[in-house]
Amino acid sequence: MSEKSETREFITFLLKLGLFVFVLRSFIVAPFNIPSESMQPRLLIGDYLLVGKWPYGYSRYSLPFSVPLIPGRIMPSTPERGDVVVFKAPPSQNLDYIKRVIGLPGDVIAMQNGQVILNGKPVPKQRVADLVIPVSQNMIDATNAEGGLSPCYRPEFEITKDGERYCAYPRFRETLPNGKSYEVLDVDSDGAGDNRAPITVPEGHLFMMGDNRDRSADSRFPASDGGAIGLVPEENLVGRALISVFSTDGSANWFLPWTWVTAARFDRIGQGF
Incomplete structure (x- = not known):
């Protein structure tokens, strides 16, 4: 085989591989890593998970770099209350956020002394x-x-046990009307988001909250670049969190390969949502 033919085959292979990755990440699953504490206790900084692209349909935000190849949203489906979803955060739609769906279109959401009031209950x-x-x-x-x-x-x-440093946070279990149950953190008795006036979720929008209620900039606050998100259009949905596939405590050193193993939190791998 000539060198020219080998080069052509290699280029063809790379194009096929690129197309496969594009289809996989756009329409089936994509990786996502957790950079903040807003979804503790379910998600910790350093967790990596897979996000399913098919559950809610597809829009331009389903595609890498939000390439505008899909007009509007096709095969749309509204999430269920309690779903953990990844989406493009308003107002800029440039950053990927992960939050829990609390309110659906038509719901009235309020906060009273740190408790969610959903449709008056x-x-x-x-x-x-x-x-x-x-x-x-x-x-x-x-x-x-x-x-x-x-x-x-x-x-x-912050506490110390056996000479090691730990964080100990007040934890609660919430249960939504559909039976979905999950744990949340609430460390401030009078946090900025603990008391919010009722707001009606408009058609085509969702009310999102982080499970770490005092460390989450979410739908309780007006949207601002790099901050809170306000009400999130369903078109901004990227996908639904499926399963945790890796987790690291951040102590690994790229030049010390054995630390890649010692930094891994293997007990967090395989946890579903």
């Missing part, structure tokens, strides 16, 4: 055991980037 919120997690390097890095004082949000949530 309080969502049950039961106190459970504190979330106790070790202080990890990626938590320290995030705190330093934000100029914070403690990787545990505030120093009073």
Whole structure:
């Protein structure tokens, strides 16, 4: 075989591989990593998960780099309350956020003393055991980037056990009317989002909240670039969280291969939603 033929075959292989990856990431599954604490306790900084693209249909935001090849939304389906979804965050639609769906079109959502009021009825919120997690390097890095004082949000949530540092947060279990149950953190008794006036979710929009209620910029607040998101158009949906596939505590060093293993949190792999 001539060198020219080999080059042509190699280029053809790369084009086919690129097309396969494009189709896979656009219409089937795509990876997503967690950069913040807004979805604790379910998701920690350093978690990696797969996002299913098919559950809610497809729009331009389903495609890599939001290439405008799909007009509007095709094969649309509205999420269920309690779904954990990835979406392009308003107002710029440039950043991927992950939150939990709390309100659907037509719902009236309010917050009263840290409790969700859905269509005039309080969502049950039961106190459970504190979330106790070790202080990890990626938590320290995030705190330093934000100029914070403690990787545990505030120093009073940091404890020491057997010489190791941990964060201990008040944890609760919420149960939505459809039976979907999940855990949330609520560390402030008078947080900025604990009391919000009722708002009606308009047609084609969703009300999203982070499970870490005092560390989440979500639909309780007006949309701002890099901050809160306001009400999210369904067209902005990227996909539904499916399963955690990897997790790292941030302590790995690229030049020390054995740390790639010691930094992994294997117990978090395989957790579904």
